[in-house]
Amino acid sequence: MNSKILEVEKLRKFFITSRGTVRAVDEVSFSVEEGETLGLVGESGSGKSTVAYTVVGLHSPTSGQIRFKGEDISRPVSKRPKALKQSIQIVFQDPGTSLNSRRTIQQILELPLKVHHLGNSRDRKERVVELLERVELPPDYMYKSPNMLGGGERQMVAIARALATNPKLVILDEPTSALDVSIQAKIINMLLRFQEEMKLSYLFITHDLSLMRNVSTRVAIMYLGKICEVAPTMKFFSNPFHPYTKMLLSSIPVVLPEEEAVKPAKITSEGEIPSPVNVPPGCGFHTRCREVNGICSQKIPEMMEVEPGHFVWCHLFPVVTTPTNLEKGVSV
Amino acid sequence: MGETLLEIGNLHVEFKVYEGRLRVLNGVNLSVQVGERVGLVGEAGCGKTTTMKCVLKILTSPPGKITEGKILLHDKDVLTMGSQEMQRVRGHGISMIFQDPTAALNPVFTVGDQLMSVIKYGSKGSLSKKEIKKRAIGTLREVRLPDPERIFTNYPVQLSGGMRQRVCIAMALSTEPELLLADEPTTSLDVTIQDQVLRLLNELVERHGTSVIFITHSLGVVREMADRVYVMYAGNIIEGARKEELFANWLHPYTLGLMNALPKLTGGGIAEGIPGRIPEYLDPPSGCRFHPRCPRAMQQCSQSIPPVVHAADDHDVACFLYRGETDE
Numbered sequence: 261m262n263s264k265i266l267e268v269e270k271l272r273k274f275f276i277t278s279r280g281t282v283r284a285v286d287e288v289s290f291s292v293e294e295g296e297t298l299g300l301v302g303e304s305g306s307g308k309s310t311v312a313y314t315v316v317g318l319h320s321p322t323s324g325q326i327r328f329k330g331e332d333i334s335r336p337v338s339k340r341p342k343a344l345k346q347s348i349q350i351v352f353q354d355p356g357t358s359l360n361s362r363r364t365i366q367q368i369l370e371l372p373l374k375v376h377h378l379g380n381s382r383d384r385k386e387r388v389v390e391l392l393e394r395v396e397l398p399p400d401y402m403y404k405s406p407n408m409l410g411g412g413e414r415q416m417v418a419i420a421r422a423l424a425t426n427p428k429l430v431i432l433d434e435p436t437s438a439l440d441v442s443i444q445a446k447i448i449n450m451l452l453r454f455q456e457e458m459k460l461s462y463l464f465i466t467h468d469l470s471l472m473r474n475v476s477t478r479v480a481i482m483y484l485g486k487i488c489e490v491a492p493t494m495k496f497f498s499n500p501f502h503p504y505t506k507m508l509l510s511s512i513p514v515v516l517p518e519e520e521a522v523k524p525a526k527i528t529s530e531g532e533i534p535s536p537v538n539v540p541p542g543c544g545f546h547t548r549c550r551e552v553n554g555i556c557s558q559k560i561p562e563m564m565e566v567e568p569g570h571f572v573w574c575h576l577f578p579v580v581t582t583p584t585n586l587e588k589g590v591s592v
Numbered sequence: 593m594g595e596t597l598l599e600i601g602n603l604h605v606e607f608k609v610y611e612g613r614l615r616v617l618n619g620v621n622l623s624v625q626v627g628e629r630v631g632l633v634g635e636a637g638c639g640k641t642t643t644m645k646c647v648l649k650i651l652t653s654p655p656g657k658i659t660e661g662k663i664l665l666h667d668k669d670v671l672t673m674g675s676q677e678m679q680r681v682r683g684h685g686i687s688m689i690f691q692d693p694t695a696a697l698n699p700v701f702t703v704g705d706q707l708m709s710v711i712k713y714g715s716k717g718s719l720s721k722k723e724i725k726k727r728a729i730g731t732l733r734e735v736r737l738p739d740p741e742r743i744f745t746n747y748p749v750q751l752s753g754g755m756r757q758r759v760c761i762a763m764a765l766s767t768e769p770e771l772l773l774a775d776e777p778t779t780s781l782d783v784t785i786q787d788q789v790l791r792l793l794n795e796l797v798e799r800h801g802t803s804v805i806f807i808t809h810s811l812g813v814v815r816e817m818a819d820r821v822y823v824m825y826a827g828n829i830i831e832g833a834r835k836e837e838l839f840a841n842w843l844h845p846y847t848l849g850l851m852n853a854l855p856k857l858t859g860g861g862i863a864e865g866i867p868g869r870i871p872e873y874l875d876p877p878s879g880c881r882f883h884p885r886c887p888r889a890m891q892q893c894s895q896s897i898p899p900v901v902h903a904a905d906d907h908d909v910a911c912f913l914y915r916g917e918t919d920e
Contacts (some may be wrong), residue, residue, distance in 0.1 A: 298662075303785075321698050412869065440635040443852060443865065444853070445853035445863060446865040446867075448855075449862060469857070472856045473857055473859050474861055474862050508783060508784060510787075512857065513787075513812030513813045514812050515854060515855070516814055521859050522858055528791075529788050531789045532752055532754055533782070587730065
């Protein structure tokens with residue numbers, strides 16, 4: 261177990277704009293164990309996609325460190341060695357724009373193979389057919405263009421492309437949020453099967469907590485560029501601690517009475533996520549929090565391990581400053 | 593049972609395109625009682641929005657064309673109404689809230705200007721300008737926008753997505769319509785904001801006694817928003833029942849597939865989903881349009897269209913698996 265494929269430590273990504281500095285990701289630390297799925301959940305504007313893009317190298321971090329199998333990779337993709345790029349792949353949210361509509365599916369799936377010099381042209385064609393088979397698409401799809409396919413089929417091509425180089429870590433940035441539930445179910449089950457077969461680790465970005473309940477090993481909640489709570493999935497849903505997590509969970513519309521029972525007692529959602537340009541002082545959530553008290557607007561809380569593996573970033577759970585806790589607080 | 597406000601009967605809609613005719617709506621039947629909240633659920637492309645556009649007569653024509661059917665509002669057919677009469681219906685008979693509040697609001701006019709023109713043309717009798725403004729600010733207060741006087745002078749870009757949708761709700765309800773058509777009003781919003789907007793809508797609808805048709809692709813949302821639920825697939829209503837009955841007792845294989853495919857908060861993994869995808873309208877499957885994807889399809893499914901049967905108390909389903917009283 262305990263081998264970490266990805267470690268992110270005190271990652272910061274700020275964007276300088278004419279209207280001020282956008283603190284998209286502010287001191288975020290987490291890790292992904294080998295073979296697990298870490299669900300990174302948050303509302304729009306919470307910085308979850310920025311984390312994904314920084315890990316892949318589409319953004320270079322403002323400060324902090326990203327380590328892949330212990331090696332420091334805190335730099336943009338242009339400065340990363342090719343072998344590394346082969347190991348980390350990403351699937352984007354909207355397959356309508358992430359696939360080039362002027363290329364055939366064959367060209368799209370061949371490109372990563374060409375870039376990484378995997379096989380000659382005949383091998384590559386065989387590999388394309390094999391990849392299409394894996395995602396349960398007929399081989400003659402390689403002559404089609406992406407806009408001849410449906411949304412679900414396009415996303416399957418995008419997944420096939422991500423798997424072409426046999427990666428170790430795949431970042432899934434809301435891969436099913438643009439799709440219908442019946443197609444989502446198919447894609448999710450496929451992703452889970454690939455994870456098993458190819459020993460993949462997933463960083464799964466989404467806003468859908470119900471989906472995370474069924475997919476991830478651990479869940480991390482982001483709010484305004486910070487991680488509020490991290491816990492193993494079972495604990496996260498049976499015993500949430502952070503007031504924001506409780507608000508999120510109680511806002512989810514569900515279909516079964518049994519699900520109603522899982523939700524924390526109705527917590528009325530209030531307010532909106534503040535702009536990341538003007539982050540409120542102290543804990544960023546204090547403007548919407550029901551359990552707010554004086555300290556929340558003054559001091560930034562610290563990450564606290566409330567039970568084994570369950571970390572909460574909230575003043576309701578004060579940090580006991582023993583050396584072990586400090587150490588753990590950093591290595592979330 | 594109360595008085596029927598809206599009745600859609602056997603509605604067929606076609607779109608003429610270069611390749612031929614897209615037969616989108618294939619005999620939609622739906623009715624709304626006075627004061628009832630009706631939910632219309634279905635996946636993308638099943639014809640939910642097209643149905644609503646027919647009710648308001650804002651279907652783009654050509655290429656769209658209503659080939660058959662009737663839409664009765666208080667026993668009067670909307671489809672035969674003249675444009676002036678229709679204008680009155682749109683004024684204070686029926687209002688609509690669209691999915692994307694950013695596209696629904698005009699970016700070059702202030703919220704106040706847009707709201708005032710709705711009130712000016714939508715209300716009965718003439719109002720003074722001062723009176724209109726007072727009402728506009730009142731409706732903004734009613735949808736619980738903070739500082740309504742300031743919002744009144746703001747442009748839509750100055751507001752967040754949730755606030756814009758509140759403005760759209762204020763507009764739709766400002767003329768006190770009898771029927772509100774809400775077309776996925778919370779799809780573009782975050783879950784905590786969605787929760788707020790849904791609660792607000794429920795509260796306002798109850799206070800004004802407005803009837804609602806709530807369109808959504810989310811079974812969870814419809815469970816919170818509707819008294820009666822219709823499930824739509826490929827241009828047909830395939831199942832309809834009271835909410836409690838429907839969520840306790842799914843009948844149609846499609847509804848069952850959807851329910852199973854939905855990730856649950858209780859965990860337990862996700863079922864495989866429904867194979868295939870929604871059919872092409874150019875050449876839709878014969879008989880029941882769901883039969884090529886149906887795990888329980890029989891021979892007769894591809895031969896004739898299943899009639900709507902009352903399978904249980906207040907529960908209609910269009911599927912050959914169920915026998916019961918037929919409609920006629």
